[in-house]
Amino acid sequence: MAATRAKRTPKKRTPAKRKTKRKTRRSAAKKRPAKKKRPAKKKRTAQGSSRRSAGAGTRRPRAGGGPVTTNPPGNNPAPGDGSLGPSGIRVRMYRVGFGDFFLLSLRTAAGPKHVLIDCGVHACDIKTIHEAVTHMAAETGNNLALVIMTHRHADHISGFAKCKDIFAQFNVEQVWMSWFEDPKDQDAAKFQNSLAMVAQQLKMALAARSGPEDDELHFMAENVTGEALPLGAAAAGDGGSNGVALKVLHGGFKNQVPVAYYKAGDVPTLPKDLVDAGLKAQILGPPHDLNLVKQMSGKNEEYLAAYDPDVAAPVQPFDPSLQVKGENYPPAAFQTYGRKVIEHSVADSQPDMLAAKARQADNTLNNQSLVVLFTFNGKNLLFAGDAQWGNWENFLYGGKIGTGQNNLTDASRKILSSLDFYKVGHHGSTNATPKDALEAMREGVVAMCSTQPGCYGSSKSGTEVPRIPLLEAIEKKSDNQLARSDQIEVKTEAGTVAPPSDDVGALGKPFSAGDGYIDYAL
Numbered sequence: 001m002a003a004t005r006a007k008r009t010p011k012k013r014t015p016a017k018r019k020t021k022r023k024t025r026r027s028a029a030k031k032r033p034a035k036k037k038r039p040a041k042k043k044r045t046a047q048g049s050s051r052r053s054a055g056a057g058t059r060r061p062r063a064g065g066g067p068v069t070t071n072p073p074g075n076n077p078a079p080g081d082g083s084l085g086p087s088g089i090r091v092r093m094y095r096v097g098f099g100d101f102f103l104l105s106l107r108t109a110a111g112p113k114h115v116l117i118d119c120g121v122h123a124c125d126i127k128t129i130h131e132a133v134t135h136m137a138a139e140t141g142n143n144l145a146l147v148i149m150t151h152r153h154a155d156h157i158s159g160f161a162k163c164k165d166i167f168a169q170f171n172v173e174q175v176w177m178s179w180f181e182d183p184k185d186q187d188a189a190k191f192q193n194s195l196a197m198v199a200q201q202l203k204m205a206l207a208a209r210s211g212p213e214d215d216e217l218h219f220m221a222e223n224v225t226g227e228a229l230p231l232g233a234a235a236a237g238d239g240g241s242n243g244v245a246l247k248v249l250h251g252g253f254k255n256q257v258p259v260a261y262y263k264a265g266d267v268p269t270l271p272k273d274l275v276d277a278g279l280k281a282q283i284l285g286p287p288h289d290l291n292l293v294k295q296m297s298g299k300n301e302e303y304l305a306a307y308d309p310d311v312a313a314p315v316q317p318f319d320p321s322l323q324v325k326g327e328n329y330p331p332a333a334f335q336t337y338g339r340k341v342i343e344h345s346v347a348d349s350q351p352d353m354l355a356a357k358a359r360q361a362d363n364t365l366n367n368q369s370l371v372v373l374f375t376f377n378g379k380n381l382l383f384a385g386d387a388q389w390g391n392w393e394n395f396l397y398g399g400k401i402g403t404g405q406n407n408l409t410d411a412s413r414k415i416l417s418s419l420d421f422y423k424v425g426h427h428g429s430t431n432a433t434p435k436d437a438l439e440a441m442r443e444g445v446v447a448m449c450s451t452q453p454g455c456y457g458s459s460k461s462g463t464e465v466p467r468i469p470l471l472e473a474i475e476k477k478s479d480n481q482l483a484r485s486d487q488i489e490v491k492t493e494a495g496t497v498a499p500p501s502d503d504v505g506a507l508g509k510p511f512s513a514g515d516g517y518i519d520y521a522l
Helices: 002-008 015-036 039-055 129-140 154-162 186-207 214-225 231-235 241-251 272-277 339-348 353-366 389-397 410-417 435-440 468-477
Strands: 089-094 101-106 113-119 143-148 171-178 259-262 280-285 371-376 379-383 421-423 446-449 482-484 511-514 517-521
Touching: 089 129, 089 379, 101 129, 113 129, 113 154, 113 272, 129 154, 143 272, 154 214, 154 241, 171 241, 186 214, 186 353, 214 241, 214 353, 280 389, 389 410, 389 435, 410 435, 435 468, 446 468, 446 517, 468 482
Parallel strands: 113 143, 143 171, 171 259, 379 421, 421 446, 446 482
Antiparallel strands: 089 101, 089 517, 101 113, 280 371, 371 379, 511 517
16 A cells, blocks of 8 residues: 555645545545554455455456455354344355355344255365364354255265264254155156266266366266265265265254255245244245256346357268268378368367266256245345256246246246345356346345356356356346355365455455355344
């Protein structure tokens, strides 16, 4: 800041124009010493400084431009310390990389009660989830009123496997999952087994080749099954790490927990203390219609470029009877271009079927997401998991669009127009927040997006995650009240620091930051 003053001091020749700015600098200078009188906050001040530098001179997505607000060191919110907002609500988003880990805390007569919504990371794992789960255990006193698994992707449940020893010490009152996890539902079991088989086949096929985007496709396939386990664990029947996580969710807590499976329209059963405190919940998704669940996208509803990665089938310009192998051509056929060059050119012109299948498997699982609307003390909070088009379509229009369902239903419009908080779907992916949904949301709705750029897609093809035009639209709708998990630095398991992502700007109001998490109290 001293360098800034040195540049501006000589400009006193135009007093009429600079008078207000000098006053502003004096006012700011008077406030700064107060911040410097907090020596214990050196680490957090450095963090704030790095955030400001990360956001300096950037254009998008800023996600709020106000000053960084943090909790004093050694004073991270604890149960009963008044850290909940005026309405008795706090939403906490942990930074873990590309994954979701949210803790909803509510004021009740029995003290703060906590709802855990997903706990996982996969691609772009920044190695912080163990510390985050440890922190959450201390925050909650190893007690959770409700655990919600939106869907079985690794980036939403791997934390239950990685930290199973910690979760084994938790007392949990209830667990919620989507109907796709119900072992008594034959359609669900068949559907999940088919997806797992496709994912395993994809992993084997991808292992046999090496293309420019194969790492991303491997992440997609592995996200369905979880990371591979040592042979002993696999032989014990756990399969991938997702199998371990599911075992924890079904019976790996300290107590025996009832598990409920819900679909859109079901009336869920809440823990008694939450009911007595006035909490209400609506299940908005997923639908019990496999045709809707398989529907990945509604192109007119997406913040998408012209490129479409979801290819239905490869182009076959010639009938199979007319197709021959390269060795059947005489040498003269390859005088201008070599055989390998021609074969590669033909192959490159065809849609990548492995890529299409990997995306289809990944997106189908996203569409199984349990979508929950919570209402507490007059505030409405929507947690959408990774719901994609078919899931949203059922909620927004009451069924498949184009079959008489062309407008938002009165119910969906009423819900969206009264939202106070929105957990951005699928880490800011292009096909997880439809335009109609965002346009119907209340102006000034507060939003949080757990994400990490550079894991999936590319801006060149309009498929980057998070999708920049989508985040810009959310920021506009929220009046710059959008928080991204990657706006804060966090210490990793190795003791290094994962800095904020480039060009994300500083964390602003109404959010505050702690060691590895962002809070919104309302």
